[in-house]
Amino acid sequence: MEDITKIFKEKHLKVTKPRKEIYNFIVTHPIHPTAEVVFKEVQKKLPDISFATVYNVLNKFVEIGLIKEFKIGKEMHFDGNTAPHIHFICIHCGKVKDAKFEDYKKVIQTAQKEGWKVEEFSLFVYGICPDCRRKSNN
Numbered sequence: 741m742e743d744i745t746k747i748f749k750e751k752h753l754k755v756t757k758p759r760k761e762i763y764n765f766i767v768t769h770p771i772h773p774t775a776e777v778v779f780k781e782v783q784k785k786l787p788d789i790s791f792a793t794v795y796n797v798l799n800k801f802v803e804i805g806l807i808k809e810f811k812i813g814k815e816m817h818f819d820g821n822t823a824p825h826i827h828f829i830c831i832h833c834g835k836v837k838d839a840k841f842e843d844y845k846k847v848i849q850t851a852q853k854e855g856w857k858v859e860e861f862s863l864f865v866y867g868i869c870p871d872c873r874r875k876s877n878n
């Protein structure tokens with residue numbers, strides 16, 4: 741893992757304990773947590789932290805491009821993986837898994853051929869995950 745202090749410096753962000761813990765949790769847990777989940781986890785290390793702080797830090801991170809956010813249903817999820825990738829979303833258990841997608845360049849090229857300048861790329865695949873399939877024999 742890259743040095744957090746260095747990463748923050750590049751983004752002109754002051755290193756604070758909450759920022760450090762929140763960022764650390766997000767990048768070491770590729771589970772695409774909601775702000776609620778991040779709050780509960782970070783609280784274990786910083787018992788005095790408020791939900792508002794977690795929420796604000798997450799939004800700041802998104803604003804400066806340190807992490808990404810996306811909506812599933814009504815909930816916002818956060819992603820420490822900022823490289824282009826796709827997401828598999830289990831409609832049973834709600835798990836969100838990253839997957840490499842080498843062909844994303846083709847998608848971007850298609851947009852460029854149509855005259856678009858691509859700012860953002862996201863692809864979500866909805867289905868039933870291997871764990872849920874095993875349990876239900878689906």
Ligand SMILES: [Zn+2]
Nearest residue numbers: 830833869872
């Ligand atoms: Zn599942």
Ligand SMILES: [Zn+2]
Nearest residue numbers: 819821827838
């Ligand atoms: Zn992801």
